[in-house]
Amino acid sequence: MDCQFLAKGFPRSGYNEGSIQDPTRKEGVTIERILLLTMGFGTGHNSAARVLEKAFRARSAEVAETIDLLELVPGTFHPLLQSGYTGMLNKFPAFYHCLYDWTHQHRLIRHASCEVIEKMGWTIRKKLRQVFRDIRPTRIVSTHPFSLLMCPTDQEPVKTVGVLTDYELHPIWLVRAPQVLCVPRALPERDRLEKVRWKTGCRLVETGIPVDPSFYREVSRDEAKRRLGLIPDLPVVLVMGGGTGMGPMEQLVQELSRPEGYQVAVLTGKNEALLRKLRNKISDPLIRLEGYREDIPLWMSAADLLVTKPGGLTISEAIAKRLPMLLFEAFPGQEEANQHYLLHHRVAMITRPSTVRIQVNKFFSPRYKRKEMRERFSALQAENAADWIVRETLSAGAPVLQTL
Numbered sequence: 001m002d003c004q005f006l007a008k009g010f011p012r013s014g015y016n017e018g019s020i021q022d023p024t025r026k027e028g029v030t031i032e033r034i035l036l037l038t039m040g041f042g043t044g045h046n047s048a049a050r051v052l053e054k055a056f057r058a059r060s061a062e063v064a065e066t067i068d069l070l071e072l073v074p075g076t077f078h079p080l081l082q083s084g085y086t087g088m089l090n091k092f093p094a095f096y097h098c099l100y101d102w103t104h105q106h107r108l109i110r111h112a113s114c115e116v117i118e119k120m121g122w123t124i125r126k127k128l129r130q131v132f133r134d135i136r137p138t139r140i141v142s143t144h145p146f147s148l149l150m151c152p153t154d155q156e157p158v159k160t161v162g163v164l165t166d167y168e169l170h171p172i173w174l175v176r177a178p179q180v181l182c183v184p185r186a187l188p189e190r191d192r193l194e195k196v197r198w199k200t201g202c203r204l205v206e207t208g209i210p211v212d213p214s215f216y217r218e219v220s221r222d223e224a225k226r227r228l229g230l231i232p233d234l235p236v237v238l239v240m241g242g243g244t245g246m247g248p249m250e251q252l253v254q255e256l257s258r259p260e261g262y263q264v265a266v267l268t269g270k271n272e273a274l275l276r277k278l279r280n281k282i283s284d285p286l287i288r289l290e291g292y293r294e295d296i297p298l299w300m301s302a303a304d305l306l307v308t309k310p311g312g313l314t315i316s317e318a319i320a321k322r323l324p325m326l327l328f329e330a331f332p333g334q335e336e337a338n339q340h341y342l343l344h345h346r347v348a349m350i351t352r353p354s355t356v357r358i359q360v361n362k363f364f365s366p367r368y369k370r371k372e373m374r375e376r377f378s379a380l381q382a383e384n385a386a387d388w389i390v391r392e393t394l395s396a397g398a399p400v401l402q403t404l
Contacts (some may be wrong), residue, residue: 037140037141056326148162167337169196177202181202240308272291298319300323305364310325
C-alpha cells in the first residue's frame with residue numbers, strides 16, 4: 001500500500017521547515033501531529049482508533065491520522081495473517097488459549113514472543129519509516145500492543161500512549177511500555193495495576209474504552225422500537241454474533257423460536273450465509289432477522305436484553321446503553337477476560353443454546369431484579385473516554401525506559 005495514500009493530508013518529508021508550505025505550523029500555535037496505530041485483528045482495535053481520531057481532529061490545534069499496520073503488510077501475506085488468526089480461534093482455541101496464557105504468565109516466553117513480533121515488523125519497516133517521515137508524529141497512540149513493538153526503535157523519542165480495547169491488562173503491553181496506558185474503569189485487578197505502575201513508571205489512567213458517542217445518546221426504548229418497526233408493547237431480546245455472526249447463532253435462534261411474552265431481533269452481521277439459512281428455517285412474526293446494520297445504537301436502545309459473544313467492542317457499546325447481557329462461547333484469552341469482567345460486576349450471565357430459553361424467561365419474570373442490574377452499569381460507563389484520552393495524550397511527559 002502506498003504510504004503517500006496512508007498519510008494523506010500530511011506534508012511530505014523534505015520541505016523547508018517553517019515555510020508557508022507546511023500546513024501543520026501556525027504563527028504562535030503549536031500543532032500536535034498524532035499518529036494512531038492499530039492492527040485489524042477483529043474490529044475493536046480499529047473502531048477505538050477511529051473514535052479517537054475524530055476526538056483529536058475536533059480540536060483545532062491537532063492533526064491526526066490512523067494507520068492499520070496490517071494494511072502495510074505485503075498483499076500476499078496480509079490475508080494469511082488475518083485468516084490464520086481467525087482460523088486458530090475457530091479451529092484451535094485450546095492452542096490459542098495456551099499461547100495467551102504462556103505470554104501472560106511466563107516472562108521469558110513473553111519476551112521471546114515479542115522478539116518474533118519485532119522481527120515481523122521488519123516486513124513493513126520501510127513503509128513504516130515512510131509513514132514516520134510523512135507524518136513526523138509528536139505523539140503516538142496505539143490501540144493494539146503489537147503496534148508499539150513493531151515501531152522502529154531508532155526514531156527520535158516520541159511520547160506514546162496505549163489504549164486497551166479489552167477488559168484485561170495483558171503484560172505484553174508492558175514489554176515496551178508507553179508513557180500512559182489508558183485502561184477500562186473498575187478493573188478487578190487493582191493490586192496488580194499498582195504493581196505495574198510502580199515497576200514501570202507507566203502512568204495508568206482509568207479512562208474507559210472509547211466508543212462512538214452515538215451509544216451514549218439517550219433514545220427511549222419506545223422511540224427506538226417505533227423507528228425500527230418493532231412491536232411496541234413487547235420487550236426485545238437482541239441476538240448478535242459480532243460483525244461476522246460467529247458462534248452458535250443458528251442454534252440460539254432456533255431455541256428462542258416461538259417466543260412467549262417477548263420478541264427477538266437477530267443481527268447476523270456480514271454473515272449472509274447464516275442470514276439466508278435462518279430465513280429459510282424461521283418465519284415467525286415475533287422474530288426479526290437482519291444482516292449487517294450500521295444503526296446498532298438504535299437496536300441496543302430498543303433492546304431489553306442482549307445475547308452476544310463478549311467481544312471488547314460489543315460489550316463496551318452495551319455498557320454505554322446499560323444493556324444486560326447473556327454471553328455465549330467466549331474465545332479463550334481476551335473474550336474470557338471480558339466475560340469475567342462482566343460477571344464480576346454482575347451485569348451479565350453465561351448462556352448456551354441448551355439453557356438460553358430458560359434464562360430469557362427468567363430474566364423477564366416479575367421477580368427478576370432487572371432495574372438493579374441496569375443500575376450497576378453506572379460504575380463501568382465512560383462517556384468521556386475519548387476526550388480524556390486526548391487530554392492524557394497531549395499532557396504525556398518524557399518517555400519511560402523501564403519495562404516489565
